[in-house]
Amino acid sequence: MEIKTKLQEVFRDVFQDESLTILPEMTAGDVDKWDSITHLIMISKVEEVFNVSFRLKELIKLKNVGDLIALLKEKTE
Amino acid sequence: MYTIREAKKEDQAFLILSIIEADKSSTNICSYCKLLEIEELEFKQFLHEIFEEEITGFEFSVEAFVVVEYDGKPIAASASWIESEEGLPSWQLRMVALRTVLPAIHITNLMAKSAICNTINIKRSEGTLQIESVFISSEHRGKELLKKMIDFHIKLRSNNTNNIASMELLTYNSNLLAEKAYTKIGFKKIEYTTSSHEEIKQFYPSDGMTRWQKII
Numbered sequence: 001m002e003i004k005t006k007l008q009e010v011f012r013d014v015f016q017d018e019s020l021t022i023l024p025e026m027t028a029g030d031v032d033k034w035d036s037i038t039h040l041i042m043i044s045k046v047e048e049v050f051n052v053s054f055r056l057k058e059l060i061k062l063k064n065v066g067d068l069i070a071l072l073k074e075k076t077e
Numbered sequence: 078m079y080t081i082r083e084a085k086k087e088d089q090a091f092l093i094l095s096i097i098e099a100d101k102s103s104t105n106i107c108s109y110c111k112l113l114e115i116e117e118l119e120f121k122q123f124l125h126e127i128f129e130e131e132i133t134g135f136e137f138s139v140e141a142f143v144v145v146e147y148d149g150k151p152i153a154a155s156a157s158w159i160e161s162e163e164g165l166p167s168w169q170l171r172m173v174a175l176r177t178v179l180p181a182i183h184i185t186n187l188m189a190k191s192a193i194c195n196t197i198n199i200k201r202s203e204g205t206l207q208i209e210s211v212f213i214s215s216e217h218r219g220k221e222l223l224k225k226m227i228d229f230h231i232k233l234r235s236n237n238t239n240n241i242a243s244m245e246l247l248t249y250n251s252n253l254l255a256e257k258a259y260t261k262i263g264f265k266k267i268e269y270t271t272s273s274h275e276e277i278k279q280f281y282p283s284d285g286m287t288r289w290q291k292i293i
Contacts, residue, residue, distance in 0.1 A: 028169065036168045036198070037191035040176055040184060056177040060132055063164035 003050075003072050007065070010049055014042045024066030050076055079152075079222065081229050084142035088151055092142050093124045095154040095212035102252040104282040111280040112190050113175070113183040126178040134158050135167040136209045137174055143229050145213075145222050153213040153222050157230035159241065161203040168200070193280055196272035199247055199288045206234055206244035206293070211255075218254075224262050231293060243292050249283035256287075264289040 008022045015033045028034040034042075046068070047053055052075045062068050084092055097117060101107050110117050127137045135141065136156035145153035160167060176184050187194075201207055208230060213222050227244070235241055248255045250269060271285040278284060 028166065035191075035195065036172045037188055037194060039169055039172050040188055043173070043176065044184075056130055056132070056173060059173040059177070060165060060170060 003069055003076070006049060007046065007069060007072065010042065010045050011065075014038055014045055022065050024064060024069065026065040027063070046072070052076065078148070079217075079220070079225070080146045081225055082144060082146070083233065084139050084144045084154065086139055088142070088144050088154070089125065089128055089139060091144070091151040092139065092154055092156075092210075093121050093128070095142075096124065096136060096156075096210045097121065098212045099210040100282075102249045102282045103254065104251075106278075106280070106282045108281045112187050112194065113179065114186040115179070115183050123175075123178045127174045130174065132170060132174060134161075134163050134165065135170040135174075137171065142210075143226055143233065145217075145226060147217060152217045153226065155211040155223075155226045155230070156209045157234055157244075158207055158209075159234055160201045160205050160207050160245075166201065166203070167207065190280065193272075193274050193276060196274045197270050197277065197281060197284070197286055199268055199270055199286050201245060201247070201288075202243075204242075205290075206231065206241045208244055208246040211246075223258050227262065241293055243290055245291075246289050248287050248289065249281065250285040250287055251283035259289050262291075264291045 004022065008020070011022050012018055012020050015031050015038060020031065028039065043054065043059065050072055052072065058071055062071065097107055100109060107117055110120050113120065124137060128139060131140070132138055133140050135158060141156035141158050142154050144151045158167065208227060211223065231241065246259065246264070248259070250271070266287050267290045268288040269285055
């Protein structure tokens with residue numbers, strides 16, 4: 001499954017919104033339930049689903065969903 | 078004789094003390110320790126680890142702090158940054174930093190309390206100068222050190238590329254000393270929360286938070 005589709009499933013699950021469509025420029029400010037705790041849940045879920053592990057230096061560079069997709073591509077391909 | 082300066086690596090233990098004491102707000106409740114279910118001493122050690130990462134844009138960094146010395150010893154400190162200046166809000170930096178250094182059990186403990194946290198948290202405004210973790214040793218209060226530190230922060234964070242229009246800070250509602258001090262130097266309350274969650278006072282020094290603003 002394509003990274004974006006898989007990531008969208010994670011987002012829909014974590015932020016409890018079945019109609020949520022992820023976009024590269026999307027940030028926490030664009031999603032109602034994206035707060036400090038759901039951010040932690042989302043990161044853990046992404047690591048689990050994609051079988052990757054993020055370092056702090058990588059996480060602090062993720063400005064939006066597009067950055068997350070790019071990092072996942074780098075780590076899984 | 079008081080002198081004010083940017084913080085240095087050697088101040089790290091005092092800066093971490095400031096973070097904890099500011100969080101406690103003259104109570105004995107450290108919200109981080111309560112929410113993460115961790116002893117204060119152990120939490121301080123993890124904060125040292127975060128400081129070693131030298132991340133900017135939030136308070137867990139030497140770069141964020143200014144220190145006031147009296148007879149060569151640090152007696153007051155406070156942090157500042159421009160919110161989301163490098164793209165990420167400070168709350169995201171705080172969460173990913175804690176997640177990276179703390180054992181997973183503490184993060185699980187925190188996640189289990191989301192229903193409580195969500196009733197009290199206030200978001201900070203992008204592009205504003207944030208003042209955080211203000212601590213002044215009790216014997217040096219009433220000497221206008223708060224104003225001196227804030228003036229120093231404004232100077233420190235102003236440069237040719239950013240024009241800071243306003244500054245903000247968050248306090249717990251019960252912190253009357255802080256309320257008096259911030260009102261005196263021109264801050265105004267612009268938002269507050271009051272939690273009705275029955276367990277709130279087990280985890281926070283107060284049942285609510287206030288966001289203060291001052292136009293520069």
